[in-house]
Amino acid sequence: MQAWPRPALPEVPGHSVAPLVYDSASDALVAAEPAGDTATLYLCGITPYDATHLGHAATYLAFDTLQRVWRDAGYAVRYAQNVTDVDDPLLERASRDGVDWRELAASEVEGFRADMTALGIIPPDAYVAVTERIEPTAVAVAELLAQGVAYRVAAPEASDDSDGHDIYFDATAATDVSPWHLGQESRLDRDAMLAIFAERGGDPDREGKRDPLDPLLWRAARDGEPSWESPVGTGRPGWHIECSVIALDELGETVTVLGGGSDLLFPHHEFSAAHSSALTGEPAAQLYAHAGMVAYQGEKMSKSLGNLVKVSELRAAGADPRGIRLALLAHHYRDDWEWTDASLPEALERLTRWQAAATASDHRPPAQFATLAELREALHRDLDTPAALAVVDAVAAGGLSPELRSGIHLLLGIEL
Numbered sequence: 563m564q565a566w567p568r569p570a571l572p573e574v575p576g577h578s579v580a581p582l583v584y585d586s587a588s589d590a591l592v593a594a595e596p597a598g599d600t601a602t603l604y605l606c607g608i609t610p611y612d613a614t615h616l617g618h619a620a621t622y623l624a625f626d627t628l629q630r631v632w633r634d635a636g637y638a639v640r641y642a643q644n645v646t647d648v649d650d651p652l653l654e655r656a657s658r659d660g661v662d663w664r665e666l667a668a669s670e671v672e673g674f675r676a677d678m679t680a681l682g683i684i685p686p687d688a689y690v691a692v693t694e695r696i697e698p699t700a701v702a703v704a705e706l707l708a709q710g711v712a713y714r715v716a717a718p719e720a721s722d723d724s725d726g727h728d729i730y731f732d733a734t735a736a737t738d739v740s741p742w743h744l745g746q747e748s749r750l751d752r753d754a755m756l757a758i759f760a761e762r763g764g765d766p767d768r769e770g771k772r773d774p775l776d777p778l779l780w781r782a783a784r785d786g787e788p789s790w791e792s793p794v795g796t797g798r799p800g801w802h803i804e805c806s807v808i809a810l811d812e813l814g815e816t817v818t819v820l821g822g823g824s825d826l827l828f829p830h831h832e833f834s835a836a837h838s839s840a841l842t843g844e845p846a847a848q849l850y851a852h853a854g855m856v857a858y859q860g861e862k863m864s865k866s867l868g869n870l871v872k873v874s875e876l877r878a879a880g881a882d883p884r885g886i887r888l889a890l891l892a893h894h895y896r897d898d899w900e901w902t903d904a905s906l907p908e909a910l911e912r913l914t915r916w917q918a919a920a921t922a923s924d925h926r927p928p929a930q931f932a933t934l935a936e937l938r939e940a941l942h943r944d945l946d947t948p949a950a951l952a953v954v955d956a957v958a959a960g961g962l963s964p965e966l967r968s969g970i971h972l973l974l975g976i977e978l
């Protein structure tokens with residue numbers, strides 16, 4: 563699938579080192595440092611049934627900052643992102659609005675590309691739709707069945723052209739055959755898992771499952787739902803296995819960072835990691851990184867709630883995308899925070915100050931290498947962009963040298 567245009571990444575004097583990033587699995591800051599000279603990043607992409615909102619943008623921006631630091635540290639980066647272009651919420655929204663689910667997905671992905679381009683977000687090297695990888699996903703499910711870490715559950719309502727069974731992952735059996743165990747990535751206990759499993763696409767009460775927490779790997783065809791012929795019967799993939807397969811296909815075993823918003827910690831990343839580990843015998847990632855949730859009007863911004871502030875709306879209202887970016891960078895990527903009507907004006911005011919400092923012709927400040935080092939140090943410490951913005955604020959009154967401006971451009975994605 564087509565990604566979007568790559569923003570310019572300027573040369574900057576000096577360099578960063580691999581950043582320390584909070585790892586959900588070890589509950590500690592870990593150096594996001596690849597074994598070789600290429601850092602690999604798998605980021606979960608959108609389920610395209612509504613427009614890109616600031617929550618999505620904040621999460622993709624968090625990992626954009628990570629990539630910018632990696633590049634400034636001299637690493638090559640290979641980045642893969644999926645599009646969940648077939649899934650229950652998408653099918654439900656399409657039928658609610660009486661549109662074809664493929665067209666709905668295509669148009670929302672188009673909007674997402676435009677928003678990511680406007681915000682200067684570096685595109686993935688591999689941008690992969692689930693519907694492009696049905697076959698390899700079904701082959702992975704067949705492998706898990708053969709390994710004895712997956713099992714069939716009768717699905718009476720499945721359509722006649724299916725084999726009448728859904729396929730589930732056996733989390734208990736998987737613990738015995740791979741470096742993964744339940745809770746390894748999310749560090750949640752069973753009660754906490756059961757409490758959120760259902761609200762995030764799980765089906766703890768499904769008849770015939772060995773464990774209520776076992777996740778779906780393959781859904782046998784239902785009348786009226788899209789389905790595909792496959793080695794495991796006619797149907798479609800479960801949610802978590804699609805990200806395991808795309809990450810393995812595009813990035814290989816044990817990616818440097820597996821990332822997404824904190825609402826993916828469990829069940830999605832827990833079980834994506836489980837499936838990858840069961841398939842390879844290796845950990846899915848060196849580090850599992852999660853961005854906090856952006857709220858609006860008191861609730862997490864979410865397509866299902868409809869309390870969205872859309873990037874496209876702010877852009878259509880004439881907001882400078884650099885201002886939107888600064889408004890998001892003003893919050894630490896791991897914090898949960900609330901978008902308010904003051905968020906954008908405050909950021910635009912900061913942009914005006916920085917722009918004035920950058921173009922003030924009456925003085926040409928010295929190269930500000932010390933400030934550039936402070937900027938790098940702030941991002942080294944778990945991508946602390948609020949501290950990074952404060953470093954620039956502190957010197958702006960005296961003007962911003964071309965060297966410092968190149969650092970702001972590469973590391974913060976703000977061209978002045």
Ligand SMILES: Nc1ncnc2c1ncn2[C@@H]1O[C@H](COS(=O)(=O)NC(=O)[C@@H](N)CS)[C@@H](O)[C@H]1O
Pocket residue numbers: 606607608609610616617618620621644645646805821822823824825826853854855856857862863864
């Ligand atoms: N309010 C929010 N604040 C921050 N990040 C969010 C918010 N809502 C969603 N996200 C993040 O945005 C990304 C896309 O979310 S999504 O469109 O619901 N799609 C999915 O979660 C799946 N397609 C992942 S495979 C995910 O990383 C999700 O955690």
Ligand SMILES: [Zn+2]
Pocket residue numbers: 605606607644805830
């Ligand atoms: Zn995912």
